[in-house]
Amino acid sequence: MESTKGNTRKIDVFRYDPTQGGDGHFDHFDLYIDDETNTTILDVLIRLQKEQDSTLSFRYACRVNMCGSCGMVINGREGLACKTNVSDFPAKQGITIRPLNHFPVVKDLVVDMGPFFKHYEECLPFFEPRKIMDEPAIIRPDSKERIAIGLATECIACGCCVSSCTMANYHENYAGPAPLNRAFTLLMDSRDALYEERMDKVLQSCYNCRTEFNCTEVCPKDISCTRAIKYIQRLAIKEPFKSVAKPKPAQDVESSPEPEPIIMNTAPGTSPVIQTPAMDVKHDTSRCRHESTPAIPVEAIEANNTSRRSFLAGLTMGIGAVSVLTVGGVLAASFVGPAMQKKPPLWVPAGSIEKFPVGQVSTVNLRYTENVGIYKQELVKPVLVWRPPNQNKIIVYNSTCTHLGCTVHWDVNQNLFLCACHGGAFALDGSVMAGPPPRPLDHMEFKVDSGNLLIAMV
């Protein structure tokens, strides 16, 4: 390795004195460095403090890339002072050292990491066991989840990614790369119980990412937050309803002659409430997040995951929002019409009108059988039922996004229908609020017969 010996570097360091206020300024130093390959930027700062200006402030702890305390902007690029060597820059080039972007400056190069950890905490970055086990889980190192997680858990929360992100500054609610990366590792962790809560917290943030890969480029631990963010979006499409609610064993479902449709009612601006016992999965997100989760037999989790995979297969086959269900009810065969283009509508019961509270959006999974060529397929289709307050009115939306056919879901906190694929957002009246959808949500035809809501599948 070529070593650069004996060189005087021109070094400009940002200075800010909290007792003086103002915008800060740069101080210039000349520093003779004997061996630049053996001198880190942290060494430079320590020497400046020791030899030239004892009032210079910066933050560090471990000095070996493990604690993430000394993140700063060095010649325009984020990095750890302890991991950047002077010889990384061409000989004679000046070195400019600034505090991280997008953080309040405490003094000189020291920033307040508070906003970072606030976002971090909001992403529910902590493990919540599905069940208190006596022994560590048996998980093979070559399992899909561990391969996907890889070294992404090695994040040292240095904030370099947030500083490098051009979006972090413009979207106050954007969680930022590192917090989303941590959320990703937990979403993939089969031992963790908070999949749905965490997904709710982080998904919207993911759409703020413009895939510029700055975070990936500057990460001192070689973690790709961009990948993590895109992975979360992919998970949201593949496994929108993954949850830890207690699923019934498959046999019970089969023996049930006429399964109840699953309804989830969520009033705009209020916490969602499950009205019908969830056979398939929707999960009460209002549950206190700090409570320990009821024990679930591992087999049940696995059975549940199996049905998820089938569900996923349906999606990836390109059927859009309509998916195949491995278990489920069978509707009367007489409903099944010829599989032609202009088939008459199939009136699928959605349950008693009483189950759709006024002032709330309810998600109902309609189950029906359709003839496709010579096959009979059992299908499930989520639809969105909105009962505006103070009006004797029902609106039924097709949950298929008008952009590319993913499933939209109702987000009670934002009062929007959201699409996980490309960030489409629709208002309560179905109109497009954000993202690429070309037209409002489609309405579905319905009728009320003897107090029961029937929805037309075409």
Next chain:
Amino acid sequence: MIHETLKADILIIGMGAAGQLAALYAHDENPDLNILIVTKALKGKGGCSRMVQGGFNVVLNEADSHEKHLMDTLKGGQYINDQDLARTLVEQATPTIKEMETRFGCFFDRNPDGTVHQKPFAGQSFDRTVHKGDLTGIEMISRMTEQIMKRKIQVLEECRAVDLLKDKSGQQVTGALILNMKQGKFIRAEASATLVATGGGPTQYRFHAPGPEKSVDGLGMLYRAGTLMRDMEMIQFHPTGLIIDGSVVAGSLLEEGLRGSGAYLYNGNGERYMKNYAPDVAERATRDVVSRSSYLEMMAGRHCEEGGVRIDAAHLGAEFVLKNFPGMCSRCAQFGYDLARGPVPVSPSAHFVMGGARINRDCETSLDRLFVAGEDGGGVHGGNRLGGNGICESSVYGRQAGKALARFMADNGTAPPETDPEMVGELMAKYLAPFGRNGKEELFVLRDELKECNWNNVGVVRNAKDMATAVEEINAIREEAKTLKISGTRAYNMPWNIYIDFLNMLDVSDMVVVSAMARKESRAAHYRSDFPEQDDDKGLFNSFLTRSADGKPSLITEPVDFMYKSLRECQIHKK
């Protein structure tokens, strides 16, 4: 000067594994407890637990046993361990590591069948070290910091405890005086129970493995508070600290697993000198033996060009080294060394303080309302700590302390007595004194003098003459320190904090040299060229010291209590 007052049920000083686990277990025993953590760094970013590379020794395999782990620990400590503490360590390590996975979400490396992997470490009769790659501490501390967030336990960042507070009687600890480093303001934190868990970090030596922010703060404040301390002569030097001339990185470690996996050490003449010092195990000898051997080679002039010896793992195969030690490889690569394919210069590096406050298995100390866990406590490791027993100690005893603190609060969790009314004012005046002085700005010079003094005279190899020199030098440096001046404002004033670090180093240097002079034999990490033999007739004692009225340590010795394992059993144990 005006200061803020905070009150809590439990005050925890330090946020490494010991402090965090204590907080988590105390909280989980009783979520209503008001727990306050203060840390010198940012949340979870300070200290040595995060810097753990190798891993955590624990019995998980049926072919292994607590008995074997205990015997290895006693053998490693050369028999002067507190056997009850050592036994608690090995027995509680098993549930502790399991709970780290099942309750707190750590995920350690796995065997191909999905069970937890354990790797070989030096000085062990079984491959029992659980790890996450070669940077295990990041996984442990990151996951536990998140659990602290989850429980919304209050953490004051960049707030260092400078001294413990006590009542008028001097027997009850009422909390600690805290310095908010960011603002430069003092906080009086009072609590029913106080846990000191700052970690040690013997950075008072030229080469040191812990980060420079570590400065034996806990040991210093415990000593000044009058806590009974033990075995302070026992300072571990890790054999493989990187030599990077002039850089703060110098002394940082290449992990033990390299030697465990079969890496060789060569002196400047290209000889595998460990075969002369420890013919049976060579490089896999314990840290004390390897460090001493390297040091003696260096002193005999058989050092390499860079001044130390060289570690070479190339014969293990580049692919193996890159796969198993990626963190170490990248650390070396940053400075132009290729660990996978060639030698890297290393030196012994001050690493760990085996001594510390005398505690029992519930982390209680000689003072009331005062608990100590982790490296600030002494006795677990005896005269030398095995690689992989360090994070094990901080975790196990953090957990012990958390449970003990919750019990203490349930049984007698009354508010603390009134703090000695003079104390806070006196302490603040003491720490603020250098601001008003018309003295010298030679803090860094003095600190470096202390480091050189300790390295040369009370380091890897000691003798009576050198130590007498050290006593004089330390006293002289202490006198000089009284003239030091600090400039600038108080907010985020780094030299001021280095000054406070330096005062702690001075007090600990006193304790080490006094204890080292009292042990007239060589044992474990303590090697005397004037008494080179281990003497099991005279040397089987523990040294206990407190700070006497004149500010100097007063020392007594007590015979080792062989309560579970006899001397004979310890002596014949083969690793």
